[in-house]
Amino acid sequence: MxxxxxxxxxxxxxxxxxxxxxxxxxxxxxxxxxxxxxxxxxxxxxxxxxxxxxxxxxxxxxxxxxxxxxxxxxxxxxxxxxxxxxxxxxxxxxxxxxxxxxxxxxxxxxxxxxxxxxxxxxxxxxxxxxxxxxxxxxxxxxxxxxxxxxxxxxxxxxxxxxxxxxxxxxxxxxxxxxxxxxxxxxxxxxxxxxxxxxxxxxxxxxxxDVGRPWELLAANEWKLGEMERDVAGDVAADADLRGTVVVQQGATVEPGVVVEGPVLIRSGAEVGPNAYVRGATMLGEDVHVGQSVELKNTVVREGTNVPHLSYVGDSVLGREANLGAGTTVANLRHDDEPVRLTVKGERVSTGRRKFGIVVGDGAKTGIDTTLNAGVTLSTGARTRPGETVTRDR
Structure with a gap:
C-alpha cells in the first residue's frame, strides 16, 4: 500500500x-x-x-x-x-x-x-x-x-x-x-x-504526537527504552555502564564515568572523566561532556559542549551550543506545579513536574550561569558569567 x-x-x-x-x-x-x-x-x-x-x-x-x-x-x-x-x-x-x-x-x-x-x-x-x-x-x-x-x-x-x-x-x-x-x-x-x-x-x-519540546523528550524516552545494550566504542576499564547503554563506534567514555541507561552515546561523542549520565539521555554525534558533569533525561544535539562541573536535567539542547563551566539547570518548581514553557509566545504547562530548559543552536552560557526551570535560550543567545536567568533570552 x-x-x-x-x-x-x-x-x-x-x-x-x-x-x-x-x-x-x-x-x-x-x-x-x-x-x-x-x-x-x-x-x-x-x-x-x-x-x-x-x-x-x-x-x-x-x-x-x-x-x-x-x-x-x-x-x-x-x-x-x-x-x-x-x-x-x-x-x-x-x-x-x-x-x-x-x-x-x-x-x-x-x-x-x-x-x-x-x-x-x-x-x-x-x-x-x-x-x-x-x-x-x-x-x-x-x-x-x-x-x-x-x-x-x-x-x-x-x-x-x-x-x-x-x-x-x-x-x-x-x-x-x-x-x-x-x-x-x-x-x-x-x-x-x-x-x-x-x-x-x-x-x-x-x-x-511530537509537537512541543517536552514531547521530544517523551519521544526519546520511548525509543531509548526500546534499545538493546551495545557497547562498540572506546570505554575505559573503570567506567560503570549500567542497564541499557549504547556506545556507538567512535564514541569515548573516559575513566570514572557512571552511565545508567537507557542512554545512547553516538559516534564522536566524548564523556568524562567522572561524569554521571542517566536515562533517558541521548548524546548526539561529536558532543563533549566534561569532567564531573551530571546529565539526566536530556537530549544533547550534535556538536554541543557541556563542560566540567555542570548539571543539566530534563532538557533539550540544540546543535553547537556551549554551556560554560559550572552551568546549573533547575528542573523542579518549589510549589511542585508542572513547569511552564513558552510556546508561540504563550506560557503553557508542560504537564511535567520536572522539566529544565530548551537551548537553541549556537547558544552559549557564561561560567556559573544558573537557568530557571522553563527557560528558553534562543538561537545564538548569550548569558553573562554568574548570571541567574529566570526569563527567556
Whole structure:
C-alpha cells in the first residue's frame, strides 16, 4: 500500500529547535523523528513512501533518498501551509489505488499500524482521559460514524490519532471547502469516506504526537527504552555502564564515568572523566561532556559542549551550543506545579513536574550561569558569567 507521510509542517511550536532543523528531522534516539514513522509503515507493508515536504525538502531528501529500507520513496511539495487535506492533495498525482496517510511527527506502535493497514478503510484512534481537546470519533461497535472536533460533550473517549487508510475514491474527495480556520481539513475528507464506506476504528496501543519540546523528550524516552545494550566504542576499564547503554563506534567514555541507561552515546561523542549520565539521555554525534558533569533525561544535539562541573536535567539542547563551566539547570518548581514553557509566545504547562530548559543552536552560557526551570535560550543567545536567568533570552 502506498503510504503518504506528512512532513511539511513548519514546527513553530517546537522553536527554537526548528529554526535550523525541520521538525521531522529532529533526533529521536538514533534517527530522525520521521524515520520512526517510515519504519512502522515499511514494517506494515508499505509498497511506496510518499513524503509531503515543504521548506525542509532538502533535509528529508538527503536522509531518505530514493529508497528507504528497500521501499521506493517519492516526494511531493506542499507549496503553502493550508491544512492536512491540502498536504495529501499535493501527493495525489503519485497515488494509484487505496492509500495510507501517517503524520511524520507522530510516533506509532508498529503492530497497531499493521492492523490499520489490514483493516482499511480505517482510522487510528487512541483512548484518552480528556478527549474534549481532540477530534473525537463517534462509533457503532468498531465502525466509525463520524468525527467531532473538540466537543464539549464527547461521544466517546477515542481521540483521532491522525493515521488513516483511505479507499481509492478518496483521491477525488480531497478538494474540500476551506474551513473557518482558513485551511483544508482532512477530517472533511474523512466525513465523506465515512458516509460512503464502512470505516473501522483501530485502537493504537501507543501513540505520541511530537509537537512541543517536552514531547521530544517523551519521544526519546520511548525509543531509548526500546534499545538493546551495545557497547562498540572506546570505554575505559573503570567506567560503570549500567542497564541499557549504547556506545556507538567512535564514541569515548573516559575513566570514572557512571552511565545508567537507557542512554545512547553516538559516534564522536566524548564523556568524562567522572561524569554521571542517566536515562533517558541521548548524546548526539561529536558532543563533549566534561569532567564531573551530571546529565539526566536530556537530549544533547550534535556538536554541543557541556563542560566540567555542570548539571543539566530534563532538557533539550540544540546543535553547537556551549554551556560554560559550572552551568546549573533547575528542573523542579518549589510549589511542585508542572513547569511552564513558552510556546508561540504563550506560557503553557508542560504537564511535567520536572522539566529544565530548551537551548537553541549556537547558544552559549557564561561560567556559573544558573537557568530557571522553563527557560528558553534562543538561537545564538548569550548569558553573562554568574548570571541567574529566570526569563527567556
Amino acid at each position: 502506498q503510504t503518504v507521510i506528512l512532513a511539511a509542517g513548519e514546527g513553530t511550536r517546537m522553536r527554537p529547535l526548528t529554526e535550523t532543523t525541520p521538525k521531522p528531522m529532529l533526533p529521536v534516539a538514533d534517527r530522525p523523528l520521521a524515520a520512526h514513522t517510515a519504519d512502522v509503515a515499511v514494517e506494515a507493508g508499505a509498497s511506496e513512501l510518499v513524503f509531503v515536504v515543504g521548506y525542509e525538502a532538502d533535509a528529508v531528501r538527503a536522509y531518505f533518498g530514493d529508497e528507504y529500507r528497500g521501499v521506493p520513496v517519492t516526494y511531493a511539495v506542499q507549496e503553502t501551509q493550508a491544512g492536512t487535506a491540502d498536504a495529501v492533495r499535493a501527493a495525489r498525482p503519485h497515488l494509484d489505488g487505496d492509500f495510507a496517510v501517517l503524520n511524520g511527527d507522530n510516533l506509532y506502535d508498529g503492530d497497531s499500524i499493521a492492523a490499520l493497514f489490514d483493516d482499511g478503510p480505517a482510522i487510528a484512534a487512541r483512548r484518552v482521559d480528556d478527549p474534549s481537546s481532540y477530534g473525537v470519533l463517534s462509533t457503532e461497535g468498531d465502525r466509525v460514524t463520524g468525527i467531532v472536533e473538540k466537543p464539549a460533550d464527547p461521544p466517546t473517549d477515542l481521540a483521532n490519532a491522525g493515521a488513516y487508510v483511505f479507499p481509492d475514491a478518496a483521491r477525488e474527495w480531497l478538494d474540500v471547502p476551506e474551513s473557518e480556520r482558513g485551511e483544508y481539513e482532512i477530517t472533511d475528507v474523512v466525513a465523506r469516506v465515512v458516509d460512503a464506506f464502512d470505516v473501522t476504528a483501530v485502537e493504537l496501543d501507543r501513540w505520541l
